[in-house]
Amino acid sequence: MKNKVAVVGAGMIDFGVLYDKSPDMMIEEAYINALQSVDNGIEPQEIQAAWVGTLRGRFTGVTLAHPTGLFKIPVSRVENACATGNDAFRHACFAIAAGVYDTAIVIGYEKMHDVKGGLIRLAAIKDIWMRRARTMPSFFALRGTRHMHLYGSTKEDFALVSVKNRHNGSLYPHAHFRKEVTLEQVMNARIISWPLGLLDCCPVTDGAAAVIICKAEHAKKYTDTPVYVAGSGLSVDSWMLGEDESLVGFPASKLASRQAYKMAGLEPKDIDVGEIHDCFSVTEILNYEDLGFCEKGQGHKLIREGVTTLEGEKPMNPSGGLISKGHPIGATGVAQIAEIYEQLRGTAGKIQVPSAEVGITHNIGVARDNTGSVSCVHILTR
Amino acid sequence: MKNKVAVVGAGMIDFGVLYDKSPDMMIEEAYINALQSVDNGIEPQEIQAAWVGTLRGRFTGVTLAHPTGLFKIPVSRVENACATGNDAFRHACFAIAAGVYDTAIVIGYEKMHDVKGGLIRLAAIKDIWMRRARTMPSFFALRGTRHMHLYGSTKEDFALVSVKNRHNGSLYPHAHFRKEVTLEQVMNARIISWPLGLLDCCPVTDGAAAVIICKAEHAKKYTDTPVYVAGSGLSVDSWMLGEDESLVGFPASKLASRQAYKMAGLEPKDIDVGEIHDCFSVTEILNYEDLGFCEKGQGHKLIREGVTTLEGEKPMNPSGGLISKGHPIGATGVAQIAEIYEQLRGTAGKIQVPSAEVGITHNIGVARDNTGSVSCVHILTR
Numbered sequence: 001m002k003n004k005v006a007v008v009g010a011g012m013i014d015f016g017v018l019y020d021k022s023p024d025m026m027i028e029e030a031y032i033n034a035l036q037s038v039d040n041g042i043e044p045q046e047i048q049a050a051w052v053g054t055l056r057g058r059f060t061g062v063t064l065a066h067p068t069g070l071f072k073i074p075v076s077r078v079e080n081a082c083a084t085g086n087d088a089f090r091h092a093c094f095a096i097a098a099g100v101y102d103t104a105i106v107i108g109y110e111k112m113h114d115v116k117g118g119l120i121r122l123a124a125i126k127d128i129w130m131r132r133a134r135t136m137p138s139f140f141a142l143r144g145t146r147h148m149h150l151y152g153s154t155k156e157d158f159a160l161v162s163v164k165n166r167h168n169g170s171l172y173p174h175a176h177f178r179k180e181v182t183l184e185q186v187m188n189a190r191i192i193s194w195p196l197g198l199l200d201c202c203p204v205t206d207g208a209a210a211v212i213i214c215k216a217e218h219a220k221k222y223t224d225t226p227v228y229v230a231g232s233g234l235s236v237d238s239w240m241l242g243e244d245e246s247l248v249g250f251p252a253s254k255l256a257s258r259q260a261y262k263m264a265g266l267e268p269k270d271i272d273v274g275e276i277h278d279c280f281s282v283t284e285i286l287n288y289e290d291l292g293f294c295e296k297g298q299g300h301k302l303i304r305e306g307v308t309t310l311e312g313e314k315p316m317n318p319s320g321g322l323i324s325k326g327h328p329i330g331a332t333g334v335a336q337i338a339e340i341y342e343q344l345r346g347t348a349g350k351i352q353v354p355s356a357e358v359g360i361t362h363n364i365g366v367a368r369d370n371t372g373s374v375s376c377v378h379i380l381t382r
Numbered sequence: 383m384k385n386k387v388a389v390v391g392a393g394m395i396d397f398g399v400l401y402d403k404s405p406d407m408m409i410e411e412a413y414i415n416a417l418q419s420v421d422n423g424i425e426p427q428e429i430q431a432a433w434v435g436t437l438r439g440r441f442t443g444v445t446l447a448h449p450t451g452l453f454k455i456p457v458s459r460v461e462n463a464c465a466t467g468n469d470a471f472r473h474a475c476f477a478i479a480a481g482v483y484d485t486a487i488v489i490g491y492e493k494m495h496d497v498k499g500g501l502i503r504l505a506a507i508k509d510i511w512m513r514r515a516r517t518m519p520s521f522f523a524l525r526g527t528r529h530m531h532l533y534g535s536t537k538e539d540f541a542l543v544s545v546k547n548r549h550n551g552s553l554y555p556h557a558h559f560r561k562e563v564t565l566e567q568v569m570n571a572r573i574i575s576w577p578l579g580l581l582d583c584c585p586v587t588d589g590a591a592a593v594i595i596c597k598a599e600h601a602k603k604y605t606d607t608p609v610y611v612a613g614s615g616l617s618v619d620s621w622m623l624g625e626d627e628s629l630v631g632f633p634a635s636k637l638a639s640r641q642a643y644k645m646a647g648l649e650p651k652d653i654d655v656g657e658i659h660d661c662f663s664v665t666e667i668l669n670y671e672d673l674g675f676c677e678k679g680q681g682h683k684l685i686r687e688g689v690t691t692l693e694g695e696k697p698m699n700p701s702g703g704l705i706s707k708g709h710p711i712g713a714t715g716v717a718q719i720a721e722i723y724e725q726l727r728g729t730a731g732k733i734q735v736p737s738a739e740v741g742i743t744h745n746i747g748v749a750r751d752n753t754g755s756v757s758c759v760h761i762l763t764r
Contacts, residue, residue, distance in 0.1 A: 098477075372442070
């Protein structure tokens with residue numbers, strides 16, 4: 001599938017607590033923004049197939065057809081926990097690479113507030129987890145304390161991720177949180193599940209994002225600066241297998257990224273910029289290790305040394321990541337694709353990473369009462 | 383994608399009210415049956431990717447990984463209302479046709495009884511529909527009365543579908559209902575929504591089904607009699623568009639089937655056997671028209687003339703269809719693929735259609751508070 005699919009348009013809405021926007025309004029706005037982003041223009045009729053990524057939104061492809069008017073074409077829903085957005089994109093790429101469609105759109109969205117099916121259902125899930133004494137923050141916090149114990153990372157290392165990402169988010173118009181925070185603020189924030197305080201956690205956010213893809217041969221019709229899908233990977237895993245003795249990091253992330261690197265013929269050192277899944281500050285540090293940017297147990301050194309800041313050698317989450325943008329689940333991965341698309345075209349504005357040529361997107365999701373995980377990774381190139 | 387993908391194995395569980403089986407047990411059993419069905423054998427390690435189709439089951443690909451042990455590979459969930467099973471299969475075919483994987487499995491399942499997420503949630507949906515005075519039976523019944531008004535079909539025509547399908551189901555070991563019914567019984571059954579009586583409606587059923595696919599070049603490694611995926615189509619539609627003045631039938635079924643016929647280079651007359659979506663008796667008659675087996679308004683003549691019986695010229699639902707088997711949503715389409723696979727190999731036992739060479743599978747789903755529909759169709763060939 002390497003380089004058979006190109007991204008030629010991307011649109012987002014400003015993420016936030018959107019009591020004033022229905023799911024339909026969010027989808028419609030992302031859709032229109034994506035259409036309008038195509039440099040040489042695109043007509044809705046050119047879109048031959050569509051995918052919607054949503055965890056808990058309305059079901060079926062009709063979800064997408066109503067607000068966009070994309071009727072009379074194939075529209076499917078893909079869901080894969082927190083990896084939903086990247087996986088919806090992956091499936092659209094399969095269909096294009098298989099030669100079935102020339103041009104397609106992927107829209108991810110999630111309404112986390114305000115609607116039946118939003119917070120109400122999340123609360124219901126929480127009940128299940130609570131019975132096992134595991135909320136999402138405590139689940140990731142346990143991996144943090146284990147990392148601290150084994151490798152000598154500190155609460156301050158984790159906090160530095162939040163400081164970095166909140167700084168980046170302050171520069172990014174679509175982010176939910178657009179104010180910087182200091183290290184002191186993060187360190188002193190109310191503890192949610194030690195070592196994670198309130199400012200180590202991504203917020204609860206509504207959002208939508210859309211990307212337009214086409215077969216690579218057609219890309220130049222839409223833009224002089226398309227971005228190609230060089231690699232794609234997905235894996236599930238379970239720590240019930242007992243193979244990962246460290247209980248740090250996520251084998252699924254390793255497996256998914258290795259698939260993507262292999263397809264792309266690239267290595268972790270080739271990555272210039274990434275949008276990776278920082279649902280909690282510690283998660284980003286685990287990602288550095290799982291995605292191969294450093295050895296296991298060394299992730300905190302990258303943040304200490306500033307390697308992953310906007311000005312660093314390998315900027316991660318220039319958009320501010322989930323910690324600044326929020327994590328509207330189905331939208332998250334699609335937004336990452338949209339952001340790396342802008343980075344590789346050089347149109348990322350204040351968060352632009354200079355001369356980025358290879359970008360990575362990454363989601364990690366925890367599922368099935370926290371006994372399993374799923375990760376989806378894409379590698380995009382100019 | 384034509385003929386790039388082959389089906390080489392298929393397994394089902396006996397559909398029914400399965401209070402004694404958890405979703406995991408259902409998935410595991412379908413998985414093992416599919417593995418064991420492969421003529422020349424297959425090792426689990428040969429399966430490189432997996433898809434799970436479920437409407438309201440547990441979310442994420444991890445759903446499938448736990449009961450099957452299919453960890454460390456990509457597992458995705460596809461959902462598309464009542465078309466979920468066929469659409470999950472469609473996505474697996476895309477990935478194989480794109481050359482990303484050699485061999486994959488698709489498992490569809492639905493637990494409609496007994497569990498949180500089963501009937502409880504369906505009841506919740508019903509509430510939404512009830513506010514619009516539309517339950518599923520009444521929705522399809524309205525199309526029945528309209529067909530009667532416009533084209534002169536009768537309640538007896540619809541009843542003949544149930545008589546046919548319950549006869550077929552009596553011969554099929556996996557069916558939920560395995561007893562024949564008489565025309566008199568169907569006609570006199572308690573009315574659910576006129577003209578549909580209890581025996582015009584598919585039952586509420588638990589079930590799971592699995593199919594193993596591979597790239598066509600590898601098919602003969604697994605079996606001497608593979609079945610090829612000649613055509614695939616999916617479409618959404620909405621009658622809010624007001625384009626279908628008859629208000630009979632489903633434009634989505636027409637569009638999806640035309641895509642599949644076009645890909646396959648085949649026509650409706652080429653179809654030897656079909657497993658098509660008879661959620662209610664009248665739906666099967668509408669399908670005859672939408673799938674192009676007859677002109678619009680002529681569907682009831684096919685059932686009157688016996689064209690679609692097991693001994694007829696164009697047998698439809700030799701398995702007994704949803705009316706006999708039940709409709710465990712995510713499983714339904716995957717089971718159809720499994721059944722057509724057996725038909726085209728000549729291994730369908732008592733329900734075998736003689737020398738069938740081309741088969742069709744079809745789902746139609748109603749979604750978004752009954753304002754939209756989605757259909758997925760596959761054409762399989764020897």
